[in-house]
Amino acid sequence: MVWFEKLKLNKQLVRSVNEAGFTNPTELQLKTLTRIVGGQDIIAIGPEGSGKTTTYVLGVLNRFNYAPEGVPRVLILVPEKEQVMAVIEQFELLNKNKSISIVGLYVAPGIEAQMDALADGADIVVATPDRARAIYLKLALNLNKVDLLVIDDADMMVKKGLQLPVVELANSIGRGQHLVFTEVMHSKLEKMLAPFMNQPAIIEIEELQEQPLQTHPQLLYNVPNFGTKLNLLNLFLYDDELFTKTVVFVNTKVNADKLYKSLYGRLRDAVAFLNPQFFDTNGFKNIEDFKAAENSRVLIVTNQNNETVDLSGIPFLIHFDLPAEKEIFMERIINQDPDNEQETLAITFATDLELSLVKKIEQASGKKIPTATLPDELVIEKEIKAKKEEADKKPAKPNADAPGAAFHEKKAANSKTYNFSSGQKAKMNNKRKH
CATH class of the missing domain: 3.40.50.300 (P-loop containing nucleotide triphosphate hydrolases)
Structure with a gap:
């Protein structure tokens, strides 16, 4: 009941998280999901294993309480192909609405196949920024109705030099909600986010082990x-x-x-x-x-x-x-x-x-x-x-x-x-x- 009472997820999602074995929300989820459901822009800073991916997957699925149109409403950017596949797998675990179409875009031979998948209909697009930008410039990725942009592992985007495609895609989307998830915040990341993030709520959690090690100063x-x-x-x-x-x-x-x-x-x-x-x-x-x-x-x-x-x-x-x-x-x-x-x-x-x-x-x-x-x-x-x-x-x-x-x-x-x-x-x- 915690998922429903505290986070206001729809009943179908509550059943999904319980069936998946997620008995209680993590600290990050408790502090961010209500804000996401409420439409607020956020920057969530938390270590690996704090539940960042599950957080935005639930936030995205909670939006689809209607028949999807087959036109992208959500764009999720991750740094690498492996993460595209992992995010799609998390959607498949929690999504009971099989009418929702999810398409992955990543650098691989055969860009035409990914463009065809978009043409067949996509409600959620999970992509690496470089491939999403390339397909967008070919006019095959429609961003006109996207009202939620998620940037996951944003610090890795900077590390891999993907700032330009991230900013170009963000600026190509009209007014909408922006969610950023990262392990750490620093000046280079702030510079990447500045053009499109407007007064977001910044939520940071620290998950340190309970018994600190005896270290030198x-x-x-x-x-x-x-x-x-x-x-x-x-x-x-x-x-x-x-x-x-x-x-x-x-x-x-x-x-x-x-x-x-x-x-x-x-x-x-x-x-x-x-x-x-x-x-x-x-x-x-x-x-x-x-x-x-x-x-x-x-x-x-x-x-x-x-x-x-x-x-x-x-x-x-x-x-x-x-x-x-x-x-x-x-x-x-x-x-x-x-x-x-x-x-x-x-x-x-x-x-x-x-x-x-x-x-x-x-x-x-x-x-x-x-x-x-x-x-x-x-x-x-x-x-x-x-x-x-x-x-x-x-x-x-x-x-x-x-x-x-x-x-x-x-x-x-x-x-x-x-x-x-x-x-x-x-x-x-x-x-x-x-």
Whole structure:
């Protein structure tokens, strides 16, 4: 009865969810379904497994309390073909009104077959944005009567570079309801949604495990791009008084080489690789040698190296890149000896596109990672695309008075938070035995 009394679903849908084994709504469904039924625009933010797909499938089916016309009334956009099939499967599980026609559109050989399926009649279209746009431009996808647009896994749309077809399709639809579901919200996603989302209700839920894991203290620095990550790393590691021993994790050997070259100019032999590729590169075969080396402060470790590394006694762990598997990250930041007074601080650098991985880590660890404010003196690199557009607008002219490379755009309203007081530094350094 919960589905009917609290969420006002029609009786046919109530029977469907009960038969499917969904005895109680999830937190996300309790907070969003009444708004969806009421016609409100929403942005729902929740982790994987919070019931996002079932939420909008129920919201869509609840609209069809009349004989369908065979003309698209609902357009659902998902990032990949596999998700198109999964959403259609969820509709088939919950839909008892067999007169409703559902058509899937995705990139595959034979676009004509999908166009024919639309011509035969479609009430609900589930599609990847690129294929939906291609068929729309061929005048085979009729959006004139669409009054509900659903964008699922919106953060993945941005990650896959599908912003243009999403925005074009949204702007091609007349006035209607918009539902957006995502695991995380960030500036790039906000930019994609801005052209067509008008004062939506934002509903965010956190599903953290009840027993948080014992981890090292953590900080998250949300930066716009790789170049700014590199600037932040240099800014930190140039402070040899505080960052006495630091392990930096990267995903690839290419990134490891970039970090090494950037840091070597000032740190020289204080920076090294774990298991270097070349004999003439400064490095160590094992982390114990790094710990014992008085002149080495920074060790670069690639996430491709599956070797388990003993990080005990290292004051700073910096994830320049996040590993694809959250278990690798968790293994490093779990505090195996919480009674040890020697402090370890785990610092994570993440761009907007990596925040979904951060969310998965938070969900697994049972605790939020505090976000630190970027330092005042950090150089914020412009996006490569923005730099190219600016160069195209202004012809390059030699100018002796032009500012050097150090004069980049800086982020406004930043405050310095990484600089500990001298007393704090002394306290931290006294706890370290190297």
